[in-house]
Amino acid sequence: MNRISIIIPMLNEADHIDNLLTHLLENSSKENIADIIIVDGGSTDGSLDIVSKYKSISFFSSPKGRAKQMNLGAKYATGNILYFLHADSFPPKNFDTLIITEVKKGHEAGCFIMKFNSNHWWLKLAGQLTRLSWQACRGGDQSQFITTSLFNNIGRFNEDFTIYEDNDLIARLYDRKQFVVIQKWLTTSARCYYTNGVWKLQYYYWRIHLKKWMGADAKELNRYYKKYVC
Template sequence: MISIVIPVYNEAELIQQQISLLKQRISKQNYIEEIIVVDGGSKDKTLEIAASIEGIKLVQSEKGRAKQMNAGAKLASQEVLYFLHIDSTPPENFDIYIIEEIKKKNLAGCFCMKFRSNHPWLLLMSWFTKINHKSCRGGDQSLFIKKNVFEEIGGYDETYQIYEDNILIGELYKRNQFTVIQKWITASPRLYHKVGFWKLQWVYIMIYFKKWRGASPNEIYSYFLLKLK
């Protein structure tokens, strides 16, 4: 069975719709034991709306996606964790695909990801997510992982306020323990629209380069905040 962990912060406009879509994509066999929503101190009505949604466990945590996802993982009751961003929607029967991989001893992985956009660059970036290489990975693609593997790694590195997904996924690639399910999860391009397609992509490339050059978590986060102003 699977425990889903979803970190949220100020997502009042999205949370009800996205949880509803998520539930619709669970298979008839239903391998989902629980949906854990971890709020990082939202200032809008996210908590109020989340509390009204049937069938979820609502948890509060310090702000920071790594901290929130770790908090959700600690409370998860099942052996398989599935981390999902609130603006990403997995494919139909996603729970079956995850369990099939676990049965094949693939203990961690993600789905291919496409943006809900026809922008040529985002279509190209979506195509690259089919490739099983760590440079093609990102949090919007979601992550399933056996809980014992997650705990062995030490969970998400809470010193990172951005790039935390890539740090954990990098550890999985070191262990040759990562698979890409060739089914499509869809993600919102809202940050690209807000910041600008080319500007945001350049920021992501520079973050990758800075991490490769040995930049600290604080340096990476400061750069990200500066460039998104």
């Protein structure tokens, strides 16, 4: 039987985590969900108090870093499908059934199409581009499902990356031609764009992709992100 372990890396997500957990429980079937795992990287904003209200949620602490947090969550997951989800991304109704249907078809990894909770024209266009199958249109905000066996076989998330860990894993999956894009909308927050400025942040993201394409290693990408975005 196919069952999903939902793994959510968290760091100071008091504004989103309650709504997300409620959303997940209301938009999935209990029989399809093996566990929901929160892996915290050192929250200080009351996120932990919110999570503690959910007795069915598994909770672990980890050193800060999404790759480290998600790998730790995968270590304790009991489902045969892993679903990595950012704390401010809300998957579509019946996301569990949609994922399991794709796995049954032989698609062992993939994501949903994504839209931002924003009316900014560029962000709306960026969302539409996620409908395409191109690797360049992928990112961690779209969420990521992968069978547990493939995740372990492919080498898990590379913990050298502070950022770009999702894209690094996705690249390895594309190399294997093992990725499907489910044409149902996931909605994610545009908060980072409004904090940094839409065009400024988009420029930084393009530079990061270009640097990686030109051979930059994880340390160089981390330094660039920390200097201009963090």
